[in-house]
Amino acid sequence: MTTLPDRRLNAYRPDLAEEALRGTVPAERYVTGTPARIAAPVAALRPRPDLAAGIDTEVLFGETVRVLDRADGWAWVKSDFDGYVGYVAETALDAGGGAATHRVAVPRTFAYTGADLRTPAAFALSIGSRLTVIGESETRGTRYLTLEGGQSVVAGHCLDIGATAGNDYVGVAARFLETPYLWGGRSGFGLDCSALVQLSMMMVGRTAPRDSDMQAAGLGRPIDRADLQRGDLVFWKGHVAIMEDDKTILHANGHTMSVAREGLDAAIERIGWLYQQPTGYRRP
Known part of the structure; x- marks a missing residue:
């Protein structure tokens, strides 16, 4: 077949x-x-x-x-x-315009109608959004980047397109704490478990597949539970969590309907009655 x-x-x-x-x-x-x-x-x-x-x-x-x-x-x-x-x-x-020059580096920010926080917000932007900047200005000590569409974004909320938010993707993931859970979501406004992994890694210059089964199949290498440390991943059927340390996880989950911090042992016990035990552990 x-x-x-x-x-x-x-x-x-x-x-x-x-x-x-x-x-x-x-x-x-x-x-x-x-x-x-x-x-x-x-x-x-x-x-x-x-x-x-x-x-x-x-x-x-x-x-x-x-x-x-x-x-x-x-x-x-x-x-x-x-x-x-x-x-x-x-x-x-x-159809596209100029090449992206910057990327939003905070969970959420606004594109304003002018280079001033007192002007109306034109729309909101998620972490990871790619921006084409054509100019910059300063208002009352705050620097703004001017987008090709004419809106302005706080410069301190952005990184140059080739820069990264450090090298600790777990620290990036922790910035999403209390962000609402959204099935299929992949933004600072709402995201699911595998998007938390993918977005956080993206911001430090690393790549990850989109869905948890893809991540479980090929992101990094398998390890034993006894070897878990910060940055490792725990997989259940249809779910993934990030180890914040050797005992604590960060994960976007349907229990709290948010990105939350939880003890690994408590999570395994809570999740087990419905989704059984973890299916594997990996070091990306």
Whole structure:
């Protein structure tokens, strides 16, 4: 029996597939897609073009995608960041402008209509959002970056596009404490367990797959529970947590509906009755 590629990371339908899959999956035609950029603060990526469909993941302001198809107000896209495939509203896209020069480095911030915190906020931005800055100014001692759309963002909330937020991804993860849990969420406004891992690693220049099963299968190497230390990962079926130290975890979870800190032993006992024991431990 032929095993088809993972649909989360491979774009194919009976009528259309990405060019890279030619010879691997059957389709009426194959396309390379056209580049586009996310113009909404956060864009939901869905498994089908239907607002009633659950969210698989999200793409952030300024991230780029390849558009494989457009129809009925939806775009079928593949993320350039992690390769995830799905449908976004066409209104969330633009054709792109200048190259990104900066990235939001705090969990949440605002893009203001002017270079002054007293001006109205045009929209909110999540950590990881990619910005194209065309200028800067200072108002009452606060420096602002001017975006190509004319809005202004506090400079102290941003990093140059090539810079990282240090090298401790666990410290980044701790900044999300009390952020609401959102199934499929991948932003500072709401996120799920595997997005907490992926976003935190992204901010320190490391890469991680999007979903917990992908992370459990190939992120780092397996270790024994007795060897757990800060930065290691604990996996259950459908869930992942980050070790803050050898006894404490950080995780976005449906129990508190937030990113929370919890003792590992207590979490294993609490989770066990419904999801059984951890399936593995890894050092990324």
